[in-house]
Amino acid sequence: MQKIKVTLKRLRREKQLTQQILADKLGISLRAYSKIEAGKTSLNIERLRDLATVFDLTMPQLLFYLFDEDMIIPDPNNITIYRHYEETIALLKQQCNTLNKLLAKQAKN
Template identity: 45%
Template sequence: MKTLGKKIRLLRHQKGWSQEDVAKRLDISIPAFSKIETGITDINLSRLEQISKLFDMTVVQLLTYNDTEQQEKYITELETISKRLQERESEVIQLQKKIIDLFEEIRRSKLLA
């Protein structure tokens, strides 16, 4: 059951929910939900159905959920964001160079005046 708890925790994090948020939605205490995530408490079928509905999944999807696809999606997204960041950094460097050039031009014009 520990792996199921890990899956539930991962899904909760992906939704941006706290343990308190999920506990309220399941109408259980925060410690009770924490025990589900850590695998201390076994989940009965009705609770499993309740959790799967909460995450818009079937029980089978929840039980067989594999975060590998999600991780691949995140890696691709991270690579895209990293590339954009590098492009922005290049733009910033170019703008800094322009500012330095303009500063030098202003300084020279003041010296000649």
């Protein structure tokens, strides 16, 4: 949970947002967001999606920052058209496995 707290605070500050402004963008109260950033409230998939949108990140990028540096996030500029589909499928399978592990790990906490 410590990494989540530190990361959310860092991402919020990078976007030059106060907790109140971020809470407003998420459609929740300041108190509710404060609990999220303090690690007192678990993040559900909808909230993660909303945070990714506010921080201008993809969902895999946000999960990478919050949970696991080993998650692979492909750079679309490095994928050739010829191998695009094969590589994309392989990466998606790998990300699904990583996400399943992260969800199982999070469920234990």
